[in-house]
Amino acid sequence: MNQKTSNCLEIKPLTYNPSLSIQLFNKIASQPWAMLLRSASKNHIDSRFDVLVAAPVAKIVTSGQITRVTNPDGHFESCDDPFLLLEKQQKQWLPQIDYHGDLPFVGGALGYFSYDLGRRIERLPQIAQQDLITPDMAVGLYSWAVIVDHRDKTAYIVGENTEQHYLWLQGQDPAPSKDFALTSGWQSNMTKQEYVKRFCKVQDYLHSGDCYQINLAQRFKAKYVGCEWQAYQRLEQFNQGPFSAFIRTDNSTILSVSPERFLRLSDTQIETKPIKGTRPRHACSDIDLIYAQELANSEKDQAENLMIVDLLRNDIGKVAKPGTVHVPKLFDVESFPAVHHLVSTIRAELAENYTPTDLLRASFPGGSITGAPKIRAMEIIEELEPHRRNAYCGSIGYISRHGTMDTSITIRTLIAEDEHIYVWAGGGLVADSNSCDEYQETLDKLCRILPVLEGDQF
Numbered sequence: 001m002n003q004k005t006s007n008c009l010e011i012k013p014l015t016y017n018p019s020l021s022i023q024l025f026n027k028i029a030s031q032p033w034a035m036l037l038r039s040a041s042k043n044h045i046d047s048r049f050d051v052l053v054a055a056p057v058a059k060i061v062t063s064g065q066i067t068r069v070t071n072p073d074g075h076f077e078s079c080d081d082p083f084l085l086l087e088k089q090q091k092q093w094l095p096q097i098d099y100h101g102d103l104p105f106v107g108g109a110l111g112y113f114s115y116d117l118g119r120r121i122e123r124l125p126q127i128a129q130q131d132l133i134t135p136d137m138a139v140g141l142y143s144w145a146v147i148v149d150h151r152d153k154t155a156y157i158v159g160e161n162t163e164q165h166y167l168w169l170q171g172q173d174p175a176p177s178k179d180f181a182l183t184s185g186w187q188s189n190m191t192k193q194e195y196v197k198r199f200c201k202v203q204d205y206l207h208s209g210d211c212y213q214i215n216l217a218q219r220f221k222a223k224y225v226g227c228e229w230q231a232y233q234r235l236e237q238f239n240q241g242p243f244s245a246f247i248r249t250d251n252s253t254i255l256s257v258s259p260e261r262f263l264r265l266s267d268t269q270i271e272t273k274p275i276k277g278t279r280p281r282h283a284c285s286d287i288d289l290i291y292a293q294e295l296a297n298s299e300k301d302q303a304e305n306l307m308i309v310d311l312l313r314n315d316i317g318k319v320a321k322p323g324t325v326h327v328p329k330l331f332d333v334e335s336f337p338a339v340h341h342l343v344s345t346i347r348a349e350l351a352e353n354y355t356p357t358d359l360l361r362a363s364f365p366g367g368s369i370t371g372a373p374k375i376r377a378m379e380i381i382e383e384l385e386p387h388r389r390n391a392y393c394g395s396i397g398y399i400s401r402h403g404t405m406d407t408s409i410t411i412r413t414l415i416a417e418d419e420h421i422y423v424w425a426g427g428g429l430v431a432d433s434n435s436c437d438e439y440q441e442t443l444d445k446l447c448r449i450l451p452v453l454e455g456d457q458f
Helices: 020-025 082-093 115-120 162-170 192-207 228-239 285-296 299-317 356-363 374-384 435-445 450-454
Strands: 010-014 035-038 049-053 058-063 066-071 074-078 108-113 137-142 144-149 154-159 213-225 243-248 253-258 261-266 269-272 275-280 326-335 339-349 395-400 405-409 413-417 420-429
Touching: 010 162, 020 035, 020 049, 020 144, 035 108, 035 395, 058 082, 066 082, 082 108, 082 115, 082 137, 082 356, 108 243, 144 162, 154 162, 192 213, 192 374, 192 420, 192 435, 213 299, 213 374, 213 435, 213 450, 228 243, 228 253, 228 413, 228 450, 243 395, 243 405, 253 395, 253 405, 261 356, 261 395, 269 299, 275 285, 275 299, 275 435, 285 326, 285 339, 299 326, 299 339, 299 356, 299 420, 356 395, 356 405, 420 435
Parallel strands: none
Antiparallel strands: 010 154, 035 049, 035 243, 049 144, 058 066, 058 137, 066 074, 108 137, 108 395, 144 154, 213 420, 243 253, 253 413, 261 269, 261 405, 269 339, 275 339, 326 339, 395 405, 413 420
8 A cells, every 4th residue: 555645644554353443433432423434245346445533623514504613713603505615614624635545535524415405506395394303414524534444454543643543542431322122113104005196196297297217215213212323233234235334413323324326536536326226135046136137137227227327427527527427337236135236337537627525516416316307306306205305315425635535325324313213215216117016115125124123033
């Protein structure tokens, strides 16, 4: 690894073990603004690094039109664009640094951007109920991080004052907590009949030419007691999402076992990998292979995937160098513990006059979870889904001080607040979709989430 450093960047090697980030995070999991990004899959192509952070230099929290910024100078509130505020705060407190090694994050911004942050980009109706207090954006600026590289079997603490921060981390004691347990059953915000009614309304919009594809989701909730970090570890064990994450903020917790990359930026090279197309896994290997082959050859799923590829090509094209947007992989089948997915890869080169934050804003929220055209699809989602999506279908990730960015799409993602836990599942609907198949697909996507947290064994 090239360990060239400047601007006081320190890189301290640590002893690698596969569970290092889990072991260290156990010490701080109860602390607000402790965050962990986990490459939980042992074989997925994009599963390599874990990133652990805590004790941010600054915090940027957006709820509705107001962003509250807390930094070493104090705190203030602003109605300015939250993406712009984030970029300004990062430039002020953790400015660009010269680093050309392999580590993906050497300090910088890390946190989540909710689906509803899209309301600060596009004007949308306000119909769905807003019943959660979890903010629309919560991003910390972190001067240090622990990085675990599962491919090269190395680990480091990187950033500023690394020895001091590592001693602090080692000295933390886990807070006492109760075991996680649900205290009620899961309840959806729509019955199957209500889902079908909304499905039919989507079909009306599709046949009238409003959209080509619309994503429709249902939300489940349950009451719980105990440790959310324990719940996350249970979910990770069964899902092994390459873009998993645990994020604790002041009043809520986000648990994600996402399989989907949103945007990656490295050395001006952009990559996005939209998922569209799903089949369930099966315990019988022969039947499982049939499902995967059926997905690979499905004209309907390929058509859905292609719609989103075109949408994302357009979004990325707003900030890419002309002529650089291309699709090196179309309709790959990637297999996860619960489902097979159809995945495409889009790449481009970021134009010189744009920043990572510009790229994120230009593409937000990700088209794979809206439909196409994006804005009209989001308007219809607002009309038909009973509750706002909040963090679901937003993004989790980082923007490093040296310009690298990597973010997920927050599917297979839960929010825990006020002793209730929420999880969503949806799918892209097109003109020839079948309501029963689409409803079942939402359940297939949650088959390793709902029973796992109930304590059922597989």
